[in-house]
Amino acid sequence: IADVQDQIDHELVSKEEIDHKIHEVAAVVSEDYKDKDLLLLAVLKGAVNTLAAFAQAVSIPAQMDFMSLSSYGSGTKSSGTVTIRQDLSTDVRGRHILIVEDIVDSGRTLAWLVEELKRRGAASVEIFALLEKPARREVDVDIKYHGYEIPDEFVVGFGLDYDERFRNLDSIAVLRPEVYQGANE
Numbered sequence: 449i450a451d452v453q454d455q456i457d458h459e460l461v462s463k464e465e466i467d468h469k470i471h472e473v474a475a476v477v478s479e480d481y482k483d484k485d486l487l488l489l490a491v492l493k494g495a496v497n498t499l500a501a502f503a504q505a506v507s508i509p510a511q512m513d514f515m516s517l518s519s520y521g522s523g524t525k526s527s528g529t530v531t532i533r534q535d536l537s538t539d540v541r542g543r544h545i546l547i548v549e550d551i552v553d554s555g556r557t558l559a560w561l562v563e564e565l566k567r568r569g570a571a572s573v574e575i576f577a578l579l580e581k582p583a584r585r586e587v588d589v590d591i592k593y594h595g596y597e598i599p600d601e602f603v604v605g606f607g608l609d610y611d612e613r614f615r616n617l618d619s620i621a622v623l624r625p626e627v628y629q630g631a632n633e
């Protein structure tokens with residue numbers, strides 16, 4: 449199996465750009481939440497890399513929790529019905545939550561999650577999305593902290609996967625076409 453770097457066609461967001469944006473947003477969040485008890489919530493698995501880097505860049509004490517969600521629907525179309533594969537370990541009643549996501553595509557996962565957290569009694573729910581694909585948005589999601597907008601290309605890296613692989617790449621990139629055809633193994 450070829451080295452990860454050899455399977456990249458082109459890079460969209462460099463590790464330096466990712467690092468810069470995460471620190472920029474973390475400074476704003478640290479100020480916005482300086483008088484609040486902040487809970488950082490990552491949606492597994494894609495948000496793990498972003499959460500790890502972001503949590504270290506935030507300068508106030510913050511808690512972290514994780515939720516694993518799976519979106520049901522036939523084929524490529526998400527139905528918007530979300531099932532919890534693994535729930536939070538924290539009671540979120542009265543908590544100030546910042547959801548950290550790697551990418552917002554249709555917006556269906558986040559739209560469901562924001563409503564669910566409010567149903568559970570969260571005091572506030574905001575979102576930081578490292579990447580957004582505006583061309584693919586299907587439902588309205590109110591994102592407070594923005595990262596980078598990217599074109600409607602299939603991207604991997606920094607948590608994002610193709611068939612569960614390439615999450616460990618340290619930048620955001622588009623794979624070579626052969627990888628999708630399985631001809632590069």
Ligand code: PRP
Nearest residue numbers: 492493494550551552553554555556557
């Ligand atoms: C990806 C990504 C977001 C979601 C965005 O997760 O990490 O969580 O899809 O899509 P949406 O805006 O259309 O809901 P995925 O379901 O692939 O799971 P993963 O994080 O485990 O890769």
Ligand code: MN
Nearest residue numbers: 491492493494
């Ligand atoms: Mn995800």
Ligand code: MG
Nearest residue numbers: 494608609610
């Ligand atoms: Mg995925």
